[in-house]
Amino acid sequence: MFGGVGHVPQVKTLARGVDVLVATPGRLMDHLKGKSLNLAGTEIFVLDEADQMLDLGFLPSIRRIVAHLSKNRQNLFFSATMPPEIGKLAEELLHDPARVAVAPAATTVERVAQRVLHVESANKRNILVELLADPDMTRTLVFTRTKRGADRVGRHLADAGINAAAIHGNKSQSQREHALASFRASKVRVLVATDIAARGIDIDLVTHVVNYELPDVPESYVHRIGRTARAGAQGIAISLCDAEERGQLRDIERLTRQTIPSEDRRSAPSHAQIRPAHANGHARDDRGHAPGGQDRGMRDRGRPAGRRRRPHRGKKHGGPRSGAEPQPAASNAHAPASRGGNASAV
16 A cells, blocks of 8 residues: 555455555555554564665654554564664664674676766766667666656656656656556656655666766665666666766775776767677677776767756765665564564564
């Protein structure tokens, strides 16, 4: 259950009984207030993306929801990061928790060929249009930092004759579902999204991910590019980096322990096409050869054009902020639950 849609179908489903309920905090509270839901018999309580819940201000709602739960339950917290607030919440809600890290802190997908294009901020939208002239970019996910930025990029692509849709937190649930359905059905070939709107998107055959703006939280980079090269497929991740985003790029490279192949697109453009990564993670140029050294990865084509310069937004370091997604690496943990007693996990 989630907001943005009618209550009645959810009430009817609840009346028939469910074994597992997956809900957003706001809509869950609506049903609790409306007496259409009773959580007293809940045996397991899972808080997914706990760091994002706190960042989005859901902590008061979570405390109210917990008050409706049975004390004899197992708690599980899943979180991409472990900020101090999560530790405080764990101490408040969990009993003798175990903490388990299931993966390295930042692991990029081997089958994603990564590339950074150093560009002028004013040229980003036009370079994006020229990149999308590549017919191989059949299903492309473009990330922006802000909701307004997503709308601006979407309009610019539409003006350029490119079928695109934008999703973000200000879009209604029906608008987001329609945009995702159109993207899945290839009615639009470009989906422009903020991190928060794209969280959990699992769409097959995404050929390219373009970081139109680098994320302020470096972990989000790992999560973004993981939207392509899924289920054994290959993919390409292209990042447009202006002078004010060099700090974010350094943080990403430090986190992922790699130097991402780069190209300076602030002057003369390159006309070699970008090719997908092969099984060894290397890319091929437009002659079918694998570049070596720092140029290993991808080639591209395009020509800069002018646009108003964008001021830098957001901090470059620190914990998650609104709109940042959790990465595939997570700090998860569990402990066996017993029907008759308390078992907790974080």
